[in-house]
Amino acid sequence: MMFLFGTAGLFAQTTADFEDLSVPVDSFFNGSDGSGGFSSGNVFLPNSYNSMFSSWSGWSVSTKGDTVTAGLSNQYSSVPGIGAEGSATFAVANMFNPGILEITNNGTGKQVEGMYITNATYVYRSLLEGDMFAKKFGGETGDDPDFFLLTIKAYKDGNLSTDSVDFYLADYRFADNTQDYIVKEWTWLDLTGLGDADSLVFDLSSSDSGQFGMNTPAYFCMDNFTTRNFATSIEPAQALNVRFYPNPAQTQITVDWDQFGTAEAAILNLQGTIVRRSRLEQGSNQISVADLSAGIYLLQVNSQEGSSTQRFVKQ
């Protein structure tokens, strides 16, 4: 379903949540009908299906929620068991080679707000326990500095961006092994830093790679892909460089606003609900977070010059 809403009351947005594709409960579309992909909101997710081998690559859409079963047979499930923000449907990427997401309709050439992302159950189980082909992260000793990384770049007018957004679907590079993690919740990924885009390129890489390529299953799940829809007369917004501290925070965060004029700051939980609003004046601004429950939040700053969304942890 396509819907519009205002974030911080400044910009209209379109979110592709894939619910409009009417995937039956506990099922998936993997392109076996030869459709070549899926459209929702302002995105088109290309799919390549090989009917001879019953295999696919690119994107599928799914409502599968098996959080337990390991292995390829469970390739369509997300590890949270549902879509982002409690939805039923989400997209699954299978990209041994880099894959594309096309931005369509009035989002083409505009700025991408971001998307929710998490691991597929197949990947989560493989990273946690290993399988016949891939290693459990940490290796035999638990000390291997493993990582499973998604790198996103943007195409605009046929040019690939030099900037990229990195997201670690699993990160075991910490000296203290207790900090090692595998993403298992839907996590908001801010893509505003990519600037304007006609399409995005997704590239998975893993420390568990050999001559035959990556051993880690090349999957991830995506939902609520959100684009900004500017009027053509409006210049695209720039990604703001907003500095805030401390992170993690306990009682308050300080946001340095070094631009002219004011800006609006909003704190969102991972379900996308705004839990705090604040106006930023030039200089240092304190925002109390003392009453927020512990967890991961997003700090979103919007101004005439652009916007910024960054993640922080409330302890």
Add this chain to the structure above:
Amino acid sequence: MKHYKGILARAIVALLMCSHLLVQAQTDSIFALDSVEIKAQSLRQTKIAGHQQSWSAQQLQAFSGGGLDQLLAQQTGIFVKTYGGGSLATTSIRGGSAGHTAVIWNGLPIQSPMLGQLDFSLLPVGFTDELQVQYGGNSAMWGSGAIGGSIMLNNQFRLERASKLQYQGSIGSFGQQSHQASAQWSNQKFGVRTRVLHHQADNDFWYTVREDLPQKQQTHARLERRGLMQELYWKPNDRQSFSAHFWAQDNFREIPPTTVSTRSEATQADEALRLSLNWQRLGKNSILKARAGLFKENLLYLDPPNLLESNSQFRMLISEIEQTNYLKGGHQLTSGIHYQWTDALSGGYVDAVQQQNLAVFVQDQFAIKQWQFLASVRQQLTDFEILPTVWNAEFNRSLSTNLKLNGKLSRNYRVPTLNDQYWSPGGNPDLKAEQGYSQELGLVYHRLGERSSLDLEVFAYNRNIQNWIMWAVAEGENFWSAQNIAEVWSRGLESRFGYTIKRSQQVYKIQGGYDYTRSTNQVAIEVPQIEAGSQLFYVPIHQGFVGLYWQWEELLLSYQHRYTSSIVTVNEPLLEGYHLGYAQLSYRWQIGQFGGFAHLNVDNVFNRSYRVIERRAMPGRAFRFGLSLDWQRPHS
């Protein structure tokens, strides 16, 4: 005329020897025999050049109960790629792939047509009466796959008026237990033998990850093997003999997790039914052999947590006729025809597939003064498609009483396996056969003194294979597919020495060997990422061994030390090289009609932590005690 008859009689005896119908108790007339040994092997097994090794039934006894993989790893220059503890074990001979080893049972190939290879851990040594390893390409004789080398497993039987019962058992570390019983009866015309075996192991060994970390225990690695071999031998007259061999075996094994995975619930069950029939007829100046085989195998792989169930099966019917004619001028001309029909079905195939192979071959062996020559040629059609004509030319020349020079040129090939062609996804029905040329030169020195013997052998070889089949990711695809993309250049050196001294009741022996193997892919490949000129995966460059033996009457004490250099693997830059020690103490006795053989083996004497394959644990020090008892009684 009388003199001429004597020469003829000796010539016929020689023919019988050549045909491997060995006369054990010879009288003036070759047609009055007390006992005759019948071997079901091919007429083509004889070769005059190249490196080869063989083991008699008695030599194989120390490995009874185990798989052939253990023997090959400990006694040959073959690199055995083993997943450890009775798991899958394949071979690399002279830098070849697992599919480049032909495995011949009683003259017929038994590699899986689906995989083009055989799991040597599933071949029980106890069902083999004679083993021979021929290094180097031999496609002209054995057909597809004989590129790196060939391994021959033969059954043989002595027709005599006797009954024999035998039990062989062994017990060892990690829950290993093996029992084999054999009963046979024969007179001079009929022979029947039944062999049954049962082998099991828990393989719950401990292994070291890093010295400062606690050891880990292998889990989910239990295996069980049951087998039956029934043989019938019939020699209705002096010119003909028949034999029938039925080999049934089922194997169950748990597939252990890798060292970087937490658990595994995967299992594999392999069932094999093999029937071979052999007929031999001696002509005046010829030997005719016909054989047929019906093989049926089934493999079931289950991995319940991953909802994986893979079932594959094949049936193979093989028939072959070969004849050797002894012609004027000393020519031994062997010609024959080979037909093979295969039917295979797998969850990985869209439909059942059939394949037919038809091949004709000719071989001539002759001598000119000090030179011996052997030349052979083979032409195969696969599903009516003509494959490359393969040939072999070899020579052997005595340079002095003790020194011989031999050499060989050959063209060899391997047809794509059924999985290469029909697996979905990735199978490619348009694949070409791998093919290439090899050259080999060897020097063999043998000196037998009154109390000592000295053996020195050195072989150098060179081989190029084009259209090497590799599973790779094609551009624009996200799945692996079989492609003729690699070209592999293999070259190396094999050297062996042995020195034996006999003193009174004692024998001292030292043996050693060193193999240098360079096997490089000459073409850069993107996925898998292989640089041009890089060594193939799982082919060690250096292998060496030294063996020390002391025998006092029937007591034998031996120690063998083997070194394998580092190996290029798929995920790690290099797998470390390793040293392994093997010790054995054995004693053989005979008291009247009762015989016995007891042995104690210690494998990995120094308890070294090592890996043959990355992410796969290998056992530390392991003990195995074996006892063989037999009773033999002649009857009227």
